[in-house]
Amino acid sequence: MADWTVDSNEALSLSLVRGAADREMLGENESYEGFHPTFTYPIYGEDEKIYGYKDLVIDLRFASGSLVQFLDIRYSETLPSSSTIDDVRGAFERFLPKDLCSTEEEFLSRVERDAETFRPFGQRIHSYTRPLPSSRSKGKGTATPLSEDDEDAVVFEVYYSKWDTPGFKEYHRRMQMFILLYIEAGSYINEDEDLWEFVVLYEKRKRRAVSVKESYHFVGYSSLYPFYCFPDKVRLRLSQFVIAPPYQHQGHGSALYTAIYEHALSQPKISELTVEDPAEAFEDLRDRVDLRMLLNNTKFVEEGFGDLSIASGGGGKVGGVKRGKRARKAAGLRKGKMGPPADKAWLEKWRVHLKLAGRQYHRLVEMLILLHLDPADALAAKTYRLQVKERIYRFNYEVLAQLEEKERLEKLEETFQSVKEDYQRILAMV
Numbered sequence: 001m002a003d004w005t006v007d008s009n010e011a012l013s014l015s016l017v018r019g020a021a022d023r024e025m026l027g028e029n030e031s032y033e034g035f036h037p038t039f040t041y042p043i044y045g046e047d048e049k050i051y052g053y054k055d056l057v058i059d060l061r062f063a064s065g066s067l068v069q070f071l072d073i074r075y076s077e078t079l080p081s082s083s084t085i086d087d088v089r090g091a092f093e094r095f096l097p098k099d100l101c102s103t104e105e106e107f108l109s110r111v112e113r114d115a116e117t118f119r120p121f122g123q124r125i126h127s128y129t130r131p132l133p134s135s136r137s138k139g140k141g142t143a144t145p146l147s148e149d150d151e152d153a154v155v156f157e158v159y160y161s162k163w164d165t166p167g168f169k170e171y172h173r174r175m176q177m178f179i180l181l182y183i184e185a186g187s188y189i190n191e192d193e194d195l196w197e198f199v200v201l202y203e204k205r206k207r208r209a210v211s212v213k214e215s216y217h218f219v220g221y222s223s224l225y226p227f228y229c230f231p232d233k234v235r236l237r238l239s240q241f242v243i244a245p246p247y248q249h250q251g252h253g254s255a256l257y258t259a260i261y262e263h264a265l266s267q268p269k270i271s272e273l274t275v276e277d278p279a280e281a282f283e284d285l286r287d288r289v290d291l292r293m294l295l296n297n298t299k300f301v302e303e304g305f306g307d308l309s310i311a312s313g314g315g316g317k318v319g320g321v322k323r324g325k326r327a328r329k330a331a332g333l334r335k336g337k338m339g340p341p342a343d344k345a346w347l348e349k350w351r352v353h354l355k356l357a358g359r360q361y362h363r364l365v366e367m368l369i370l371l372h373l374d375p376a377d378a379l380a381a382k383t384y385r386l387q388v389k390e391r392i393y394r395f396n397y398e399v400l401a402q403l404e405e406k407e408r409l410e411k412l413e414e415t416f417q418s419v420k421e422d423y424q425r426i427l428a429m430v
Contacts, residue, residue, distance in 0.1 A: 004079055008040040008048045011056045014181075016064040016218065016246060017107075019115030021210045027133040032064060032217075035245040037181035043091055052085030053078055058092065060177075063111045064217040065118035065202070067174035069100050070107035095180060095188075097173040116212040120202050121168040122161030126259035129153040130250075155204040156219065156252065158259040163194050172198065175221060178242045184279065186240065189223060197224040197236075199263070201243075201256045219247045220256055226270070233271040236264050241282060253282075254289050261289070264355055274357040284426065290356065290364050291430045300350060305336040305372055338369050340383040362391055367423045389416050 015033035018026070040048050050056060055076040062069055073088055093100070101107035129146045132154055146153035161168040169191065179186040189196060201219040220243035226234035238260060243253045264273040275286065294300055337346040342365060351361045366388050373384055389412045393400055396415075400408050 003054065004052055006050050006053060006056045008044040008050050008058075009037055011050060012037050012040055012058045012060065012181075014245075015059070015061045016244065017061050017111050018064045018217065019112045019215065021207050022064070022115055022205060022215050022217075025205060025207060030133055032246045039181060039184060039186075042180045042187070043095060044086070050086050050088060053088070056088070058088060060092075061107060062174070062218070063107070063114045063118075065215060066110070066114040067171065067218055068107070068110045068114060069096060069174060069177075070104060071096065071100060072104065095177065097170070099170070099174075115215050116210075118216055120157065120159040120200065120216055121171055122159040122165045122198075122200075124157050125160045125199070125263050126158040126255075128156050128255055130156065151206070154206075156255065157202050157204055157216075158256060159200050159202065160263065161198045161200065163191065163196060168198070175200070175218070178220075178244060179240050182242050182245075183240060189239075193225075195226055197226065198222070199224070199256065199260055201252060201259075203247075218244065219252055220244055222256060222260060224260070229271045233269055236270045236273050238273065238275045253285050257285060257289050258293075261293070270355060271352075272355045272357050275360075284429070286360070287364070287367075287426050288430055290360065291367060291426070294354075294364060294368060295430070300354075303336060303346070303350075304338040304368070338365065338372070340369055340373075340380055340387055342369065342387060359395065363423075366391070366419075367427055370420065370423050371427055385416060388419060389413075392416065392419065 014035050014037065018032065044050055053075040055074075057072075057074045059072040059074065060069060061072070071089065071092060079085055101110060127148070129148055129150070130153070131146055132152045148155050163169055176188050179188065198221060200221040203217040203219050204214055205217060207213055207215055220241075222238055222242075223240040225237045225239050227237060229235040241253070241256070243256070261273055264270045275282070278286065337343040347362075347365060351358065354361070356364070366384075369384055369387075373380060375381070392412060392415050400411065403411060
C-alpha cells in the first residue's frame with residue numbers, strides 16, 4: 001500500500017524558467033529550477049500525501065518574470081481502479097490562474113516572448129545592487145555596493161502597486177501561489193477588498209548580444225493593508241511576505257523589508273508599520289533590520305546613550321571610550337535618555353517619529369540597553385530588569401493577574417531570563 005503513496009511536498013517541483021538568452025548569462029552555481037514547496041496541505045490535505053501513483057512528478061513551471069504557468073504531471077504507473085486514485089491535477093488547478101498554458105510548447109513560447117517584453121507593474125520605490133555570482137570569485141564582494149552601470153552588477157528593484165495598477169491584479173493571481181506553498185496557514189486574499197497594497201521585488205539582469213538589453217525576474221513580494229488610525233492617518237500592516245527559494249538566505253528578505261519600512265517613513269499619512277502574526281524567521285529578520293536602523297541613527301544613539309556610541313558589545317570599549325558609570329564620569333560624558341531607567345516621554349517621541357509599533361519598538365530599546373549595559377553596574381542591571389518586567393507584565397496582564405503573588409513573581413523572573421537570553425541571541429546576529 002505504501003508504494004502507492006507519495007509525499008506531495010517531494011512530488012511537487014517548481015521552476016522559475018528564463019529565456020534562452022538569459023539562461024546563457026547564468027553562472028554555474030545559479031539554479032532557479034527544481035525546488036520544492038514547504039507546504040502543500042492547502043492543495044492535498046493535512047497529511048500532504050497523494051495516493052494511487054508511482055514515480056509521481058508534479059512539475060509547475062513559472063516564466064521567471066511574468067509568472068505565466070504550465071503544469072505538467074508525470075508518473076510511471078497508476079492503480080488500476082480509478083475510483084481510489086487522488087485527482088492530482090484537479091486538486092491543483094483549483095488554485096491556479098485561468099491563463100495557465102495548456103501545452104509545453106505554448107509555455108516555452110511565452111517564456112521567450114515575456115523575457116523581452118515583461119516589465120514590472122507600478123512605481124519603483126527602492127533599488128540595490130549585488131555582484132554577479134561569477135564576479136564574486138574575482139574579489140567583487142558585497143561590502144561596497146556596485147554602481148547600477150557596472151558590468152558585473154545585478155540590480156534588484158522594488159515596485160509598489162495596488163489593485164487598480166493596470167495589469168497587476170492578473171499578475172497577482174499568478175504570484176499568490178507562493179503564499180500557499182511557503183507560508184504556514186497562508187491563504188489567498190480577497191480581491192474585493194480594494195485597500196490592499198503590494199510591493200514586489202525583481203531582479204533586473206543585463207543581457208548581451210540581443211536587442212533587448214535587460215530582463216526582469218520575480219524574487220518575492222509582500223502584501224500590505226492600511227487600517228484607519230485616529231484621527232487622520234493609517235496604520236500599515238504587513239500581512240504576507242515571501243521570497244522565492246532560489247533567492248533565500250542572500251539578504252533579499254532584509255532588503256524587501258527595508259524598502260517597505262522606508263516607504264512607510266516617506267508617507268505622511270502612515271502613522272506606523274505593524275506586522276500580522278509574524279513567523280519566527282520573519283521576526284528575527286525584522287529585529288535585525290530594525291536594530292541596524294536604530295544603531296545607524298546617529299541622533300537617536302547620541303540622545304539615547306549620551307556621547308557613547310554603542311556599536312560593540314557590553315563590557316568592552318565603545319567609540320574608544322570604556323563603558324560604565326565610572327568611565328562616563330571620568331570622561332565627562334552625560335547619561336543618555338535610555339538610562340536605565342529610560343525616559344518614557346523621550347521614547348514615545350522617537351517611536352512616533354520612527355513609525356514603529358509599540359511592542360516592537362520597546363523590545364528594540366530593551367535590546368539596545370542590554371547591549372550598552374555595564375555588567376558591573378548592579379543598580380543599572382536591577383533597573384533594567386524592572387523595566388523589562390513592567391513591559392512583560394503589561395503585555396500579559398490578563399494571564400499574570402490571575403496568579404498568586406509568589407507565582408506571578410516567579411513567572412515574571414522566568415520570562416525575563418528567557419527574553420534576555422533571546423535578546424542576546426539576536427544581538428549576536430547584528
